[in-house]
Amino acid sequence: MSAREAIDFYFDFASPYGYFMSEKITPLAQHYGREVRWRPILLFAVLRAHGLAGPLEHPIKRDYMVNDFARSAALLGIDYRLPAVFPVLTQHAARAFYLLEKHVPEAAVPFAHSVLRSYLADGNDISDLDRISGLAEKASGGFWPAARIADLVRADDAKADLQAAIQHAVEQRVFGSPFVIADGEGFFGVDRLPHLEAKLARGQ
């Protein structure tokens, strides 16, 4: 691994484009000897802090994006279907991620993958705290039982850690999901993978 800074990968657990990026960023970064720091956010909170509207708020854009999600997944070779309930609130998933990152760090990224796939490939409701704590128990190899995780996710510490992550994202000028920052340069959208790869290749 390079001594350079990790690549920051901001995403919302309910974001299809964020999910697509999650399936691509690790092998890309590894190819260039870089680490990835996963930073789940609540997109609506980040956008609200900037005074920006959500991408799905206008029906014309929502209809367009629902079609674009499916064709983008096909183009990228990713298993995807639009969940019956879309989008959903993702604060339980994001808080559980930071909880794992702090206490069982090797479990955090596998947990994130399992949540994204559960929602955006299998269509499960990831706003459900029981589902989230079950996935976190599994990813952590039983470090905590699910009921304990559910208690920790509801606790003030977990809320504060997610708030701090969101605040940091706002300060870093993140305004979408996925949003990757590599060596100070932002890349918004899974369609910026070629731009990101060009930068990483130049930086070698």
Place this chain on the structure above:
Amino acid sequence: MSAREAIDFYFDFASPYGYFMSEKITPLAQHYGREVRWRPILLFAVLRAHGLAGPLEHPIKRDYMVNDFARSAALLGIDYRLPAVFPVLTQHAARAFYLLEKHVPEAAVPFAHSVLRSYLADGNDISDLDRISGLAEKASGGFWPAARIADLVRADDAKADLQAAIQHAVEQRVFGSPFVIADGEGFFGVDRLPHLEAKLARGQ
């Protein structure tokens, strides 16, 4: 050429992403035996009709996009620089386009290329009617002298034709530049070139 419908290519003459698409769409369409119908619009008017904000209205997004324009041009191999005055009003250019399309149709696309390159590669002010009528005279092979074109661009007929084109774009649910519609499916952004190509390839 195929008997299928032409591909509609909507763009604003001040849009860098629209310019990048203008340099790519013709060879792509030709490869799949399809024609392209160029449809310049005034993006602010289309967005206003939908109640949508402009892409450059928020400083965070503007700063991001100014950087992204340059790296996208580099990735696509297109000669580009950010004009000193950006964006500009493009109603003269768009009206002149529809005027040529009606009276000297073979001159319309060459004129559009010359305007886009003049602004986004050479940095000239394309809100200037003298510049626009000069480029239109040249593209039309002197069909009209520039002074006559300037008069026609200022006339009510030219205004009405552009208004009709904008209204049509709104009805087609266009909400950005570039926006391509192929066989009823929309493609927003030059980053949708691979998606468009996949569709054209499937349709063969």
